Amino acid sequence: MAxxxxxxxxxxxxxxxxxxxxxxxxxxxxxRIAQTSGRQCADFNCFNLHDYKEFFHTGRTRHLHGLHPTKxxxxxxxxxxxxxxxxxxxxxxxxNDVLYPRCSGFLFEHQYGLPVHTNxxxxxxxxxxxxxxxxxxxxxxxxxxMHTGVSPDGHPFIAENTAREGDYVEVLALMDVLAVPxxxxxxxxxxxxxxxxxxxxxxxxxTAEDWRNVxxxxxxxxxxxxxxxxxxxxxxxxxxxxxxSYRPEFVxxxxxxxxxxxxxxxxxxxxxxxxxxxxxxxDTDAEVLRYVVFTWWISRFMRGPKHASP
Amino acid sequence: xxxxxxxxxxxxxxELIDKTVKEGExxxxxxxxxxxxxxxxxxxxxxxxxxx
Numbered sequence: 001m002a003x004x005x006x007x008x009x010x011x012x013x014x015x016x017x018x019x020x021x022x023x024x025x026x027x028x029x030x031x032r033i034a035q036t037s038g039r040q041c042a043d044f045n046c047f048n049l050h051d052y053k054e055f056f057h058t059g060r061t062r063h064l065h066g067l068h069p070t071k072x073x074x075x076x077x078x079x080x081x082x083x084x085x086x087x088x089x090x091x092x093x094x095x096n097d098v099l100y101p102r103c104s105g106f107l108f109e110h111q112y113g114l115p116v117h118t119n120x121x122x123x124x125x126x127x128x129x130x131x132x133x134x135x136x137x138x139x140x141x142x143x144x145x146m147h148t149g150v151s152p153d154g155h156p157f158i159a160e161n162t163a164r165e166g167d168y169v170e171v172l173a174l175m176d177v178l179a180v181p182x183x184x185x186x187x188x189x190x191x192x193x194x195x196x197x198x199x200x201x202x203x204x205x206x207t208a209e210d211w212r213n214v215x216x217x218x219x220x221x222x223x224x225x226x227x228x229x230x231x232x233x234x235x236x237x238x239x240x241x242x243x244x245s246y247r248p249e250f251v252x253x254x255x256x257x258x259x260x261x262x263x264x265x266x267x268x269x270x271x272x273x274x275x276x277x278x279x280x281x282x283d284t285d286a287e288v289l290r291y292v293v294f295t296w297w298i299s300r301f302m303r304g305p306k307h308a309s310p
Numbered sequence: 311x312x313x314x315x316x317x318x319x320x321x322x323x324x325e326l327i328d329k330t331v332k333e334g335e336x337x338x339x340x341x342x343x344x345x346x347x348x349x350x351x352x353x354x355x356x357x358x359x360x361x362x
Binding site for chain 2: 252256257262263269271274275289290292293294295296300
């Protein structure tokens, strides 16, 4: 809390149950989402304020930070932009989720027989409408204060909410964004312990100490912008129709296979045969050796979380 | 007596191997492959990890 004492407060408001709010949060500003009485999930959408086609992506965030991003992690935008939009600089609970999609009208009608019900998709859509966005623009949410897990058989589950009165998360904007938090509308799910409670929102000017909590992040040529796109304009009509002038320009196509010959000693062959005998790495010596090469490379040199089993 | 194995690799996979060689991790493509085999086996002295 020490940092907040030195911060300039720019905006304070309370989100009532069943509502959300679209907030312009400029680069260098901090949004705090705080519990009022505790045990309340907050769904969250985030758009580049100057180009709404760049928006938060649960998939890449999940890929880089796991199922429960927390302090020190980023909210990444979707491919091909793939830039950190906001940095989580404080999290007093550490129980966030990027596995579950937002709840929706369909879900409550299908699973509960309730055709009119508060739900995160519709709350987001109504809040985003203030900035001209449509229900189709709502994207998969970052779920703050949502305690989830995955069972051994691979099914996700929602556990009891562990946030308490006064708990909060803080996200620092690394670009100008439209940040849209909402009080999760799920009162007949475990998400917020079966009660919808208000959340308190505060926007601060970030301090130098806040910036020190932002880890370094990559800046690469593949974090693309519309300047890199072959189609420059956003399609404005709903119908899809073929561009007669289209000629495919896929990267590195054709994919050309060649052979790399490698001589192995008897002891190396013995090792290779032992691996092949497990049946896990391929059917032929060459397949097993190729598996070995790239699995080794991933474990030895790849940056970031490894996608191959250890 | 040595055994010759022919790995089927595309140009992108070779690019990764060549880049690694260029960074000084091995004397050449084949040398890198042999190093990978040696270290892969060293990391799995008895049997491979479950789930691979």
